[in-house]
Amino acid sequence: MSRLSIVPWRRWRKRGHRHRTIRELEGPVASGGGTKAVVTALLANIGIAVAKFIGFILSGSSSMLAESIHSVADTSNQALLLYGGKRSKKQASEVHQFGYGRVRYISGFIVAIILFSLGGLFAIYEAIHKFQHPEPIESWRWLPIVILLIAMALEGFALRTALHEAESVRGSFTLKEFITRTRAPEIPVIVLEDTGALVGLVFGLFGVGMTLVTHDGRWDAIGSAAIGILLVVIAFVLAREMISMLIGESALPEHHDAIEREIVGGVFDSVIHLRTMHVGPDEILIAAKLAVKPDATATEIAEGINAAEVRIRSALPMTARVYIEPDIRREAGDTMTGTPKR
Template sequence: MAHGGGSKAVIAALAANLSIAVLKFLAYLLTLSSSMLAESVHSLADSGNQFLLLIGGKRSKRQASAEHPFGYGRERYVYAFLVSIILFSVGGVFALYEAYSKWQHPHAMDARWAWVPLVVLVGSILLEGNSFRTAIKESNHTRGSKSWAQFIRTAKAPELPAVLLEDAAALLGLVFALFGVTMTIVTGNGHWDAAGTGLIGLLLVAVAVVLALETKSLLLGEAATEEDLRAIEASLVGPGVSGIIHLKTLHLGPEELLVAAKIAVTEAETGAQIAQAIDAAEERVRSAVPIATVIYLEPDIYSAAKAGRP
């Protein structure tokens, strides 16, 4: 996935969330609705998260150094993990605390301003829906035939899964808030408002946990996708390379892949012939999988005992 697509979705989400956060907070000040306060903090947390994703994307483009010889590509994963922590703590835990507090001390809304949160929530749904549509459109460029769950689990670039999860949570959270606020207005019972806030908190905690688990896997280091792995295996074998003794891959970043392999050559080949075969194999791999930016090939004589062993 091109990072530009991820950035476009992040910027669209950021613009929507900043606007929505201001409107929700104004609605909270007028009505003192806990659902509106939870949603205000939710949108503010999402805005901060999008800033972090943009910063991570920018910092990941730094050139490799002696201290970090493979570059800074994984910095995008670090910032995505920070996003999950903020979503959990600032968004989810705060909403749960606010729900508990308002359940203990419920209050009805000021009838004069009861229409304000309804207008804000409906407008927020429209804005978030547009942001969500942008994220879906950008994701479809690389999702292929995968289901959305598979895409989120297997995507190597963290920005789009993060924005997809955040936008989906935001839309569902707005529905919960709309339900809580509407029932509070209709019944005059502030417990409905607290219930809507609690549902928002549980939703944010669940999304944060999913995002944290997926980003943790990327931080630990994931291999190439099955599609890329098959392409690499097919590309390595060619003139001078009779087979693959073993192969390992590792994502150094979303668009940077390390390929390390021990390849089989014949005893009759000279050093010059082996070097030429290795160069040709590297060219074939880079042609088949452009993100294979770092390739290390070790020639060896094939034997059953060595197959699959480093």
């Protein structure tokens, strides 16, 4: 995503990573994988949400209520991700000529909004209310503990599925590299949500457990507040990354370098400037101005453009559109020369 995607390839390579082929580099960007993780998380959260609501109704625990809302938010989010994935496959139209690939980013951004409002703010509000009017857990005292432990097992299974999905598409990259570099939102969102869910369950267990031991309902409120703050933080992280994708992130530095290598040849001496942008998780738009040889004819230039496009698509199948403008290289002081800073 946005943070590591701006690290220049030469610096990234110096950090001890071996050279990877363009096919291998494509893995962390492609949209493959993620559906199984989303479906697994959706089914798990439906059951967890129902169980937590029952626990809240019987015990009155604010931590259980916060966790119930958390699970409802997660369930809504997974449904949104599935909708976005299906909608993004719609064919391009006259109005949306580059397709609907960014719908997946919109779904991811809405996920962040739901986590922030329905999950985080509501949990914090409930915590403030319960802290001002604390109530010990009097009925079904140990039921919330049992439900939270079962929820931890189910969330752990969902997280394991998401990590397995990431393993199948990340290639030789580490999980951290994959999550920060991928342009597909589904797996990073699910991994963050499931990790946050497990941490939130720990907070809930702490709040409920301390309330049962001390008979002080303020501990329950503290657990709810911790869950709310956690959800707000996760929402901000997701929103930041989704906004970066919606604005339009460039190709990864190594993809940019590979395109630059493939695009030069024949009648083209060098790249004057090269611009790239993801119009979807697995679609890249390429626009380049190339310096042509002085004696090249119009026919040779046209054939050279076609040949360059074939080379690029062969090296990087996720290429959606290629626009090449032949030109004569100007002086070094020309602001249009040089590749973009990455």
